[in-house]
Structures are given as structure tokens and as C-alpha cells.
Amino acid sequence: MRGHSExxxxxxxxxxxxxxxxxxxDELCALARGDFKALESEFLEGRYSESYRSQILSSLFSPLRKIELAIMFEITKRLRSAHLKAEGEPHELMSVILSRGDLHNFRIILRxxxxxxxxxxxxxxxxxxxxLSRDFFKNVWEADDISSARKWIYLYGDPYGMILDEALVTLQSTGNLxxxxxxxLLNYLKYHQDVISKYQNKNGAIAKEFLGRLVDLWNLNLWIHERAGMQTKETRVGYLPGGSWIDDKVLSKAKVITEAVQGTPWRRAISKGAFMTFHEFQWHLQKEFWIWQVSLFRKDPLGFEVPFGYIAKALAEWSNLNMIAIGIAFGLHPDEIIGRLIPVK
Structure with missing residues (x-):
């Protein structure tokens, strides 16, 4: 293993x-202002051509599905390749950030x-x-019920899959998603906090802040759910401890959201003004989270900021290209599509 700086x-x-x-x-905005034929041409001849050409021979998928698959294959390939280049500390810390893919899939399965x-x-x-592999998620996804899904998790034999298992048990016993x-999220955080605790330095602190901001995001969304009357006494759950910027005790007592986010990076999302829907509020929070992650790429050129920022830029591109493809396919106005993109430089 090479030295830390190397x-x-x-x-x-x-x-x-x-x-x-x-x-x-500006390139993303130009794609959003074009039509679907222009987007197909870009995928056929541009940066995603290899992944796209592997899909166009199939008659099983719609044009939109082929683009979605090309984006998935290309971004997954780039992220895996980047991870393989890392050794030692950056490899382990990248594993923490990349595990967000597993968390995303776990949530989809729960829902x-x-x-x-x-x-x-x-x-x-x-x-x-x-x-975790596609086989793991596919088999759990296709299970007839939660008991069958849990059997697949045990048969797969990966301790990481147990993060999902306990959540499925909770869903089965309470019916409360x-x-x-x-x-x-509690089990996910505990698993990765044990990894991060080995790195008591600036780089480890960045990964720790990522997990803490996930907690902030969960708690802020829970707060707005409660205030909007989307939770009853029977379905109400507690806030999570361990946020990076939001004190869960202060948040639980806050009458207005500005009381809890004052002096934190989340205030920028709240300062956008009144939100018409819960989803609009959630989008502004998510966008602020993405802006922070992408901005890290231009910070310390020899620190964990670069690989973390690279991961964020890759996933932001996945989200943005998907949004453009879906938006054009369903006839959304270009300005509406652009308004749903994650800002990147």
C-alpha cells in the first residue's frame, strides 16, 4: 500500500x-431545450455512445428506457472504475459514500x-x-412477501444485507413505512460510523459530515411531514440523533422551520421562499445537499474532497440526464426541466 499522501x-x-x-x-441546458431526436443523437455520437450503442440493438426497450439504461451503465462503470483506483484510506472512505447506492435501493425495496x-x-x-450486487436486489425485489425476501437476504450471506433485514422486520410487524x-437509516449509519471512526482526520470528518447531513435531511423532512398533518399519533416516529447541523431536540420544538436552520447551511434552502407543496420543499433541501457535495470537488486538491466531489458530480449527472430525458419524453417545458436540474459547474 502506498503512503497516505501518495x-x-x-x-x-x-x-x-x-x-x-x-x-x-450550459451543455445540459442545451440538451433540455432540444427535442428527443436531438437527445438520441447526442447519446449515439457523444460521451455515452458506448453504453447507448449496447442498448439500441434491443427491441425490448422503448427509446426512453434505452437512454435510461445507457446512463445507468455509464455512470456505474465510471464510479466502479474510480473506486478501483483508490487504495487504503481513500478506498474505505469512498466505500462509505458509494454505499448511498445500497441505501437508495434498500429504500426502494421497503416502499x-x-x-x-x-x-x-x-x-x-x-x-x-x-x-451489493444486482442479484441481491433483484431476488429480494421479486420475492412474494417479506418473509421470502428475508430468506433471500440470509441465503446471500452478506452482513451488509442485514441492514435491510431489520427494516423489513419492522415493516412487517408495524406496517409503518x-x-x-x-x-x-439507523443501522446504515451505525455500520459506516464504525468505518469512519478509524480516520480521525479532515478526510474522515468529511465522510462523517455526509452521514450527518443525511440525518439532517431525514429530520427536516420528518418535521414538515408532522406540520403538514401527514403523521398521526399512531404513525409518528422520533427524530434521529447525530445530525451535522440540525439539533434534533431544537427541531422537535420548533414552531417554524427557520428556528431550527438558522446559522446552518440548510438556511439557504429555506430562504428560497414559501413552498407550495411538500415535494417542492423536499427538492430544495435535496438540491442544497447536492450543491455542497459537488462543491467539494474544487476544494483541497490532495484530499478526500476530490473523490467525494467526483462521486457527487457523477450521480448529479445521472439525475440530470434522466430528468432531461423524461422531461422531453413527456413534453415538459424546457424551463421546467432546467428548474429540476442539480446545479453543476
Whole structure:
């Protein structure tokens, strides 16, 4: 294993060079203002051509689905390749950040079992840059019920899958999806906090802040759910401890959200003004979270900021290109599409 500084210098130089392949903001806006034929042409001839060409021979998928698959394959390939370049500390810390893919998939599975499962015809586009494989998620997803899903988790034999298992038990026993997601996030945080605790330095602190901001986001969303009357006494769950910026005790007593976010980075999301819907409020919180992550790429050129920022830029591109493709396919106005994009530089 190379020394600490060498681990970062080689990795950061490689990722800065690779980042040139991401779309710039003006390029994304230009795609959003075009039509679907222009978007298909860009995927056929542009930066995603290899992944896209592997899909166009299939007659099983719609044009939109082919673009979605090309984005998934390309971004997954880039993230896995970046992770393979890392050694030692950056490799372990990148594993923590990349595990967000598993967390995303876990949440999708929980919601699947909490709702009517009959309407899904195509397999979900899994985020497969974390710890677990497509086979794991596919088999759990296709299980007839929660008991069968848990059997698949045990048969797979990966301790990481147990993060999902306890959440499924909670969902099965209570029928409360929010409570199950709370258990899921608690177990996810505990698993990765044990990894981060080995690195009592600036780089470890960045990964720790990522987990803490996930807690902030959960708690802020829970607060707005409660104030909007979306939770009853029977379904109400507690706030999570361990946020980076939001004190859960202060938040639980806050009459207005500005009381809890004052003096924190989250105030920028709240300062956008009144929100017409819960989803609009949630989007502004998510966007603020993304802006912080993407901004790290231009911080310390020899620190964990670069690989973390690279991961964020890759996932932001996945989200943005998907939004553009879906928006154009369903006839949304270009300004509406652009308004739903994650800001990138």
C-alpha cells in the first residue's frame, strides 16, 4: 500500500482528468431545450455512445428506457472504475459514500413491500456502485412477501444485507413505512460510523459530515411531514440523533422551520421562499445537499474532497440526464426541466 499522501495524489489527479467528461451546465441546458431526436443523437455520437450503442440493438426497450439504461451503465462503470483506483484510506472512505447506492435501493425495496406491488412490469434501475450486487436486489425485489425476501437476504450471506433485514422486520410487524425507514437509516449509519471512526482526520470528518447531513435531511423532512398533518399519533416516529447541523431536540420544538436552520447551511434552502407543496420543499433541501457535495470537488486538491466531489458530480449527472430525458419524453417545458436540474459547474 502506498503512503497516505501518495494514495490521494495519484487518485485525485486521475479523477480531475476524468471529470472533464461530465457535461457542463450550459451543455445540459442545451440538451433540455432540444427535442428527443436531438437527445438520441447526442447519446449515439457523444460521451455515452458506448453504453447507448449496447442498448439500441434491443427491441425490448422503448427509446426512453434505452437512454435510461445507457446512463445507468455509464455512470456505474465510471464510479466502479474510480473506486478501483483508490487504495487504503481513500478506498474505505469512498466505500462509505458509494454505499448511498445500497441505501437508495434498500429504500426502494421497503416502499415496494409497503405498497401495491402489481404495477411494476420492468426491473428497477438499481444503483449498483455500492456493496451489493444486482442479484441481491433483484431476488429480494421479486420475492412474494417479506418473509421470502428475508430468506433471500440470509441465503446471500452478506452482513451488509442485514441492514435491510431489520427494516423489513419492522415493516412487517408495524406496517409503518416511516418507522421502517428510520430503522434502516439507523443501522446504515451505525455500520459506516464504525468505518469512519478509524480516520480521525479532515478526510474522515468529511465522510462523517455526509452521514450527518443525511440525518439532517431525514429530520427536516420528518418535521414538515408532522406540520403538514401527514403523521398521526399512531404513525409518528422520533427524530434521529447525530445530525451535522440540525439539533434534533431544537427541531422537535420548533414552531417554524427557520428556528431550527438558522446559522446552518440548510438556511439557504429555506430562504428560497414559501413552498407550495411538500415535494417542492423536499427538492430544495435535496438540491442544497447536492450543491455542497459537488462543491467539494474544487476544494483541497490532495484530499478526500476530490473523490467525494467526483462521486457527487457523477450521480448529479445521472439525475440530470434522466430528468432531461423524461422531461422531453413527456413534453415538459424546457424551463421546467432546467428548474429540476442539480446545479453543476
Amino acid at each position: 494514495n490521494y495524489s495519484y487518485l485525485c489527479a486521475a479523477l480531475r482528468a476524468r471529470a472533464a467528461r461530465f457535461y457542463k451546465w 415496494r413491500f409497503a405498497s401495491d406491488r402489481s404495477g411494476q412490469s420492468e426491473e428497477y434501475l438499481w444503483h449498483l456502485y455500492g456493496n 416511516v418507522n421502517a425507514e428510520r430503522v434502516l
